Amino acid sequence: MSQSFHPSQRTLMGPGPSDVSPRVLEALGRPTIGHLDPEFIGLMDEIKGLLQYAFKTENELTLPVSAPGSAGMEACFVNLVSPGDKVIVCQNGVFGGRMKENVERAGGTAVMVEDEWGKPIDVNKVADAFAQHPDVSILAFVHAETSTGVESDAKALCQLARDNDALTIVDTVTSLGGIEIDVDGWGIDAVYSGTQKCLSCVPGISPVSFGPRAVERISSREHKVQSWFLDMQLVMGYWGGNTKRAYHHTAPVNAMYALHEALVMLKDEGLENAWQRHQLHHKALVAGLEAMGLSMVVAVESRLPQLNLIAIPEGVDDAVVRSELLSRYNLEIGAGLGALAGKAWRIGLMGHACNQTNVLLCLSALESVLAAQGAAINQGVAVPAAMAVYS
């Protein structure tokens, strides 16, 4: 007889998924209703309003794509890029590379603007790219690079795009709910995110929002969107507010319960309070890590509070440390990706996982495992240093 699966109770402090609130898990398991049930239609309206709050936008076309963040990214690119379009893609980590793939698979040409992994996007380089390629119609970049823990200046980049008559596609997978995003204030045209980071929800859904200029671009397309599943002209018929809901695909009903609950929690806390909470625990974590003698990879002014890149000390075995943390402390932290593989750890403080208990657990566990590995660290000082931030 086959066995049911019972996962261990982990503490998720990697790059996501992050800890999910018990309230969200409980909502997820509520009885399934039909995707055309009047009660579900009401829920969809509420989710739309809550997403508008989270993104700080009044965009009518704001909805959760029924698939992970990668599909949200693809939804933005396949709807806005037509064959022959030229798109500036900023790359300072893994996800800029994925954007390039998306542009090319949609028949566009990507003009790459590259920055070192661990550094923010250089706005001047992007300005140069616009100057060299006046026919660029879209600027695409990652606000918060999940692979490096770096924040780029989304507001300045969006202004630059406007000055050059280009639309913007902005990846906010790791930023939404953790640091400021102001879709309307910054003039972002298309944005996508994920549920499994600072929204404290289960993975699998991608909130997106399209502004008026993006909707106009979609409506005036000459080529059909290459994806039927992600075609916003069709999806609008189901999620749009004014007309009768037209069946497009079966919504992931229970995942919508979870997302709704997570967004209700975010609204009750308040966006600004959530951002401040991420800052506070980030400072405590960094104080503890630095007291231990570890160093941060990213410069202070570009650090994401919700994703902390720590240099792996000389002579320490990356995989052994992560494995010990997982097996002995049920604590997950993230490995480095790409250019940072084996050189850095990624410690997440995202959403529900961003709290004092997790900060202290992480510092104690890391100290203990590193000491056992013979690393040259200062012992007994990390937790007091973190607690000093809280007091």
Add this chain to the structure above:
Amino acid sequence: MSQSFHPSQRTLMGPGPSDVSPRVLEALGRPTIGHLDPEFIGLMDEIKGLLQYAFKTENELTLPVSAPGSAGMEACFVNLVSPGDKVIVCQNGVFGGRMKENVERAGGTAVMVEDEWGKPIDVNKVADAFAQHPDVSILAFVHAETSTGVESDAKALCQLARDNDALTIVDTVTSLGGIEIDVDGWGIDAVYSGTQKCLSCVPGISPVSFGPRAVERISSREHKVQSWFLDMQLVMGYWGGNTKRAYHHTAPVNAMYALHEALVMLKDEGLENAWQRHQLHHKALVAGLEAMGLSMVVAVESRLPQLNLIAIPEGVDDAVVRSELLSRYNLEIGAGLGALAGKAWRIGLMGHACNQTNVLLCLSALESVLAAQGAAINQGVAVPAAMAVYS
């Protein structure tokens, strides 16, 4: 303050989502772990094995796509269709039309073979289409049409495709777990399904399987797959068995718990037993409906036991009846789609929802509502007729 959402407890006897087992809902809400956690990797292996059991296949490339059935459909088409390919698409309901969209958006040409809605695919017509178009490389059809409740002869159609050196793409969204599917025995090359029908799981995931000929076609593609998210060459790196798991996208971890539990339940019951259960309750439902004086839309030999098309009696208001069933009995049945809108109801008996209690509830509620609407039906005989089938 925003409010949590508490859905009514519905009985889901529409075209899906169907009732989800409490075991599956409980599994869904278990604590989230990381998508690269060794425990999760073990779970993925089990899910793959259980899906191979459900599909009756040894295909190595068998996995759940992290999105609804529409995305599973698109995964099959974008990976197998290259620009310029000619594909025979059979249409005898809504989903054949969606297949056509998929072929064309992937740059292929669709040769349509159309049959009346409510009738199965005519194998002779498909043979004629192959004769007229010897350069066709793929045959695509729906095994169990969700819009009409009709089963087509998948075995004969697959044999015909083999005889003409064409691959097959088969939609089994509504059939998997409800009626026989034999992927290896019938020689299906690519198949997709959904979790929210006869698997008794929540909506949002699409199991797929690709056979050796399909994998060979994918591996020898000259054009990159137009979707990054659905590119099986990339997904294989994460779901493939032999190599180190490569990060592709964040798996919907909790949905995988639910799918695993649903598949464990299916295996414990046994595929053949599940098919027999669907037949039994279908017979009871039909006996009751016919005793009441209602008539079935689909001929006996093509009826799907899990999705029953009932002709709406003259003078009865479709929407009022469904609305009364929902508001007074918490019972959802489905409207007709496309050519059958307003003319038929779709009553599902899928997976966990396929049981004696639901059959009797449906018959009693429908009798009561129709009588109140003044329909000319026989009262007091439906439940005894159904019970006679059970005794």
